[in-house]
Amino acid sequence: MNSKRVIFHVDMDAFYASVEIRENSDLENKPVVVGVGPNVEKFKGVVSTASYKAREYGIKAGIPLIQAYNKCKDIVIMPARISYYKEVSNNIMEILKKYSDKFQQISIDEAYLDVSKRIEDYDSIENLVNKIKEEILNNEGLTCSIGVGPNKSIAKIASGFKKPSGVTIINSDKIRKFLDPLPVKTIPGVGKKTKKLLAKRGIEKIKDLIKLSKSDLISLLGKAGGKIYDIAIGRESSEVKPRGPRKSLGFIRSFESSTDDIKKIKEKIKELSKSIIKKIQADDFQFRTMSIIIRFDDFSVITRSNSLTHHTNDYKVLIKNVIDLFDKVYDNEKRKIKRIGVRVSNLTKSSLKQEILSKYFE
DNA sequence: GTAATCAGGACTC
């Protein structure tokens, strides 16, 4: 037997947009974007996902809808229907689980599969990849891209290498040839800031990055530097493991335009808190820490939080605490507010299970 | 001195 791991990273192509197109064949080959925000019809918000046709115009996730429109007057904007996309996602994840020994869902449209035990040679990789792609296409009418590698990071980078509907298989002996020419930003964990910091030192490609030692990178970037180094040399080795329980839960809403109307803001805070309580009770959680998040019209952000001595799932407790937090901040603030959010953390499962478990560990 | 808590930042999809 072979002890080498074979990891798949499966990534759905333009997931939200593709779901909308599958629901409405008129949208095929059109520049479709799924938008999120306070009023997507009036271009208040951003692009969540752009179809591949839309991408031809330079439209991509994250840009303001108004900019997307300016790039292409023909864009079709669909408001996001996240709960529906979740249903679709669940169906897809069930398919992926079947084909893996170990499974890790990363987000609504991505997952890692450890398929080591099901692979003997290159052909069996191709067979398995094709089977997965076929079943997702037949059952859900959607395409995905798959990256295959000896660890999770290489699989992930590989899945993004050829899209849409691409397959990229990186054997151990091809790691350097694959990674070396890629821009550092390709590495998960290297975002805008880190890219800039590295660029200042003339580091643009992964091959530049690996000239530094691991400790150089750690002193430059902290703990993240160590991870980035391991990925760059192709030796990241984290296991494919099931997702743990959630650690926090919250909601954020933007106002259509910035406001200093305290009544309006507090109404929103209550609304958000209510939604949190609903969800948290439905999922049988309790929380101990509560936070508010405020983004001002100049885009600066303030967060405030406090913790209780005990866990709760009570609306009254939540609302009292978050309103108190808000009042403390807004006493000496005049800036207008653009977005407001409420979040709870330090979660535990409430009721039954907890007691049974604690008995076990007495 | 170390553990919790809090605030802010970076990052991901």
Place this chain on the structure above:
DNA sequence: CAGGAGTCCTGATTAC
């Protein structure tokens, strides 16, 4: 012109 949800990390402060 700048959404929404979530995670991890860091540094400062406070608690034990």
